[in-house]
Amino acid sequence: MQITRKVTDDVVWAGCNDRRLALFENLFPIPRGVSYNSYVILDEKTVLMDTVDSGMSQQFLENVAYALKGRSLDYLIVQHMEPDHCGTIVDIMRAYPQAKVVGSVKALQMIGQFYDVSVFDAGERMMAVKEGDTLTTGSHTLHFLMAPMVHWPEVMVTYDEKDKILFAADAFGTFGALNGKLFSDEVDFEREWLPDARRYYANIVGKYGVQVQALLKKAATLDIQMICPLHGPVWRKDLEWFIDKYDKWSRYEPENKAVVIVYGSIYGNTENAADALAARLTEKGVKDIKMYDVSRTHVSELISEIFRCSHVVLACSTYNGGIYPPMADLLEDMKALSVQNRTVALMENGTWAAASGRLITAKLEEMKNISLLDTKISIKSTLQNGRETELDAFAQQIVEEMQDGE
Known part of the structure; x- marks a missing residue:
């Protein structure tokens, strides 16, 4: 059974929930599981924002195909090369032979470190982007912002000008499977999710407060109406509340x-x-x-x-x-x-x-x-x-x- 949810009229969540994994990064207990978020943009050109862990590949491929509704895939945007998000790159590139993979120079280099890229003719299908570059897919214009060391060196985030979405990579993420509730306003986030959001930030991103502050300054120049992270709920309401948490945490200010x-x-x-x-x-x-x-x-x-x-x-x-x-x-x-x-x-x-x-x-x-x-x-x-x-x-x-x- 394919599992997707609409984020906007033409953006679809096609990720997966992992409740079998006991330790995130083989370190951190996750009794509530974790989500691997991936998003499909349906426009004149189609876009897949990141992939998922290889352990969820079958479900993920079904979700992506269902979200595309029989259409081909034009672009796979890789914002972060950690294996829980890049684990099915090869599967996607094989399934959609016309697709191009888009990422920072370092991200594209890392693909070759993790995988045998010859299996999908990577040299001709890779598209490097840098700070300030854009990709227009029809009505959507995607702006790429580099976010090095939030929390790997190749990381970038993507701003969708049309829907005013920040696809935030590992920023604004949290432990916990979604349980059908995609949006933060569909749960009691402060009571049910904030401890895991804080634990996720402090232990995974916490060392890189200076770099998070740099990303927050970039984000402050954008009209962001929605945040789509790679783990945990999507934010469409009360964004300022959660951004303030990130601001405090990244300045090491007590909450x-x-x-x-x-x-x-x-x-x-x-x-x-x-x-x-x-x-x-x-x-x-x-x-x-x-x-x-x-x-x-x-x-x-x-x-x-x-x-x-x-x-x-x-x-x-x-x-x-x-x-x-x-x-x-x-x-x-x-x-x-x-x-x-x-x-x-x-x-x-x-x-x-x-x-x-x-x-x-x-x-x-x-x-x-x-x-x-x-x-x-x-x-x-x-x-x-x-x-x-x-x-x-x-x-x-x-x-x-x-x-x-x-």
Whole structure:
């Protein structure tokens, strides 16, 4: 059964939903699956915007044929050469022998890196485009804008002048299969989709905030009425709301005045201390507090919450004289993904030599614009009764810093 949906009168979604894949990029858990979006433009000339993962090739070819309604395909536009979007290029070029493939110079080079291009006479069928080039297909004029490192070097996005659509490549994407609901206004996006959108951005695109800002500046010059990403829902309403999220994330600005407490606890004692802190913060009026066990929570979830929250508490056991390994992994990811502009408070634990606080401090100093609060809690085995005043002062400095500038 072919599965398509109309985006506009002459633009059709012909992508696929993948609910069998457990890990996106073999890294990130996707319990809600993921969509691979592809779009067909029906004009005097026909256009296919990107393809899908090779695991969905049969369904995809059926969807494209159904969307074309018996017509041939004139152009395949390749905006991004990651295999979840380029996996069926060869299939499409074989199925439509008159089609030309359009992409940036780097994208066309990458096709030859992934595939034996001799099977579809690629040399004669490739059309390189650069910043500012256009392609007219009849009533549609497509403008190509280069978006290098959002999040691969060959990436471009495409603006359709007629329907005022930004085909956004991996920008504005999110994890999650569509479940028949193509548009963001057909779901409760903020409740059901925003956490996965944030997790997608923070972990996949998050390192490239400068490049995302450059793309947002280009997009600001266009009259965009719809955003068609390669993953997740299409935006036709409230675009400004989601663009503002991307603006904040790419400037590494906290989304919420909130506290995320991440603890690494071996036998539960560091966890208990973190619980005590959470109780004190709540008593002092902090409403948005989240707690996560670094050993049980996937690092992509932790990174997402650190992107969301203004204040981070790292509560960590000392292990073999060093940082508890899952916490060390989180710190490496924070550095790799350019986490910055956050306030961090530390709680350390060590039965005979509490070293984790000092070592975490050194790791945080390698990151940009991390404000480390002066007071830390150092625990020997357990947080004993009698340290209530110290814990209260530790919580109070977090509260006062949150209130600073309000």
